[in-house]
Amino acid sequence: RIGSSNNSSRNRNGLAGSLLTALNGKRPIFAVLTIVALLFVAASEILKLDRITNTTPNVISSTESPMVGSTAGIKEVSDKLTNDLLSWLKSNGSFIDERVSIRHVDPTDPTSIRGIFADHGSFEKGETLFTIPNILIYNGKPRKVKKNDGKIWRDGHADCGTTYEIHDAMLTGSTPYGRYLAHQPKRYVPGYWSSAGRKLLGVMLGDDLSQTYRMAVTDRVLDDWLNFCKGATMDELEVHASQLVQARADGSLMIPIYDMINHRNGHWYNTEHSHIGKSFALVTNQKVRQGEQFYMSYNTCTICGSRTHSWGTLEMFMDYGFVEPFPHRYVFSSVRLKFGVDEKKGGGPKYLKSKSNADGGSNDGLVVKWYVPPSQKGLDFLKTELDRLQRVQPKKDELHNNFFEGKEKILESEWNASWMLHEAMLVAFQTALDQAPAVSNEVWNMGDDWWKDLSGAVAPNRFY
Numbered sequence: 001r002i003g004s005s006n007n008s009s010r011n012r013n014g015l016a017g018s019l020l021t022a023l024n025g026k027r028p029i030f031a032v033l034t035i036v037a038l039l040f041v042a043a044s045e046i047l048k049l050d051r052i053t054n055t056t057p058n059v060i061s062s063t064e065s066p067m068v069g070s071t072a073g074i075k076e077v078s079d080k081l082t083n084d085l086l087s088w089l090k091s092n093g094s095f096i097d098e099r100v101s102i103r104h105v106d107p108t109d110p111t112s113i114r115g116i117f118a119d120h121g122s123f124e125k126g127e128t129l130f131t132i133p134n135i136l137i138y139n140g141k142p143r144k145v146k147k148n149d150g151k152i153w154r155d156g157h158a159d160c161g162t163t164y165e166i167h168d169a170m171l172t173g174s175t176p177y178g179r180y181l182a183h184q185p186k187r188y189v190p191g192y193w194s195s196a197g198r199k200l201l202g203v204m205l206g207d208d209l210s211q212t213y214r215m216a217v218t219d220r221v222l223d224d225w226l227n228f229c230k231g232a233t234m235d236e237l238e239v240h241a242s243q244l245v246q247a248r249a250d251g252s253l254m255i256p257i258y259d260m261i262n263h264r265n266g267h268w269y270n271t272e273h274s275h276i277g278k279s280f281a282l283v284t285n286q287k288v289r290q291g292e293q294f295y296m297s298y299n300t301c302t303i304c305g306s307r308t309h310s311w312g313t314l315e316m317f318m319d320y321g322f323v324e325p326f327p328h329r330y331v332f333s334s335v336r337l338k339f340g341v342d343e344k345k346g347g348g349p350k351y352l353k354s355k356s357n358a359d360g361g362s363n364d365g366l367v368v369k370w371y372v373p374p375s376q377k378g379l380d381f382l383k384t385e386l387d388r389l390q391r392v393q394p395k396k397d398e399l400h401n402n403f404f405e406g407k408e409k410i411l412e413s414e415w416n417a418s419w420m421l422h423e424a425m426l427v428a429f430q431t432a433l434d435q436a437p438a439v440s441n442e443v444w445n446m447g448d449d450w451w452k453d454l455s456g457a458v459a460p461n462r463f464y
Helices: 018-024 032-053 072-091 158-172 176-182 195-212 220-226 236-248 313-320 376-405 412-434
Strands: 101-104 114-117 128-133 271-276 279-284 328-332 337-343 366-370
Touching: 072 176, 128 271, 158 176, 158 236, 176 236, 195 376, 195 412, 220 236, 236 313, 313 328, 313 412, 328 412, 337 376, 337 412, 366 412, 376 412
Parallel strands: none
Antiparallel strands: 101 114, 128 279, 271 279, 328 337, 337 366
16 A cells, blocks of 8 residues: 655555466466466456456445445355455465454445454454465566566566566466456546546646646556556556556555555554564554454555655545545645544544535534644635635536536546545535634744654544
């Protein structure tokens, strides 16, 4: 989940393609006839999965990428892929605690997102959820041959190597992880959206924010794939691999199971990275009660670097394609404004299920945390943006006609995700203005590191 220090936040990783690693002796070596038979079966499986993954995804409603389709048949395929992956990991040296389960957040709704839960017992602080041997992690080490077309490839970008490696794993279907990744939705990160989808996102962001987050409203396939990685093509499976690494990798590592854990900050953030021997491990950083979901932070984790202070709700949306659940955080460097919005302790509105009212959303039950004292310039910026967002709301029907009936068709998932971001900004900006303290120019005297959190050991997004 962790990108590089620049604002492109590239998240890519890799191990050599599964077939190559088997032949190189890095994984158990199968007989030649077994490999041939496996490739034949895998090709059929990939064709089936491709038909599934090309269906229209549901609305993005949380931190997992959108589920594909909603029929019982697709659920059965998804469950089988997950179960096969877990069995494969355990049979190849991984440890997965028996108290852990991977299931839909709402067990009664097969279209709800998946999460990792402590369904079969509670965990104390410092306990291990799972360990994944390094040999099963795609780490992006350069190799010479790209399997899909035989081109020679070698460059210094580990994330390019990871992209090619998971591409090969998906193409051949040689491991359960490759087949699982092939089933994941395509093009749900804004920079990979359709042209129409990115245009609507530009409407939601307006001129100023579109400049700040210009990578989200431009085609990242060109910058993050074709112009960045040697030998890259517009083959849709390659593009899919590029997005998967962007959205699911940890630096330059693609780690099975770990890439399934959902994101949430605040007191919900209850796991962190570790290493045990030659394995990646995920351990609890607080007590987790039975039935609770495990969460990781994609921006305030122990190895998140500068993201800990500077990445907020908008950056998360641009990089991962979802509006994070509360707490939210906004950092606007041009006006030196940094604040967070969270539900009041003891509960608040279920934001993602709420509907904006005529005034631009309800902020009952929310509390604002000011990381730096707001200046008049900062509050004026919020007022201007709030006014712009409120003017967009009445145009929803007109925009719907333009984007669904025009030459460039928008996907339903892109439409819904854009309006979810619109509502998030409406609620946050209105709440911040309602709870703004007296203005001060102090922030302009803080130096270049004004944005760094000064609260000590308390995680920046942890309100309570």
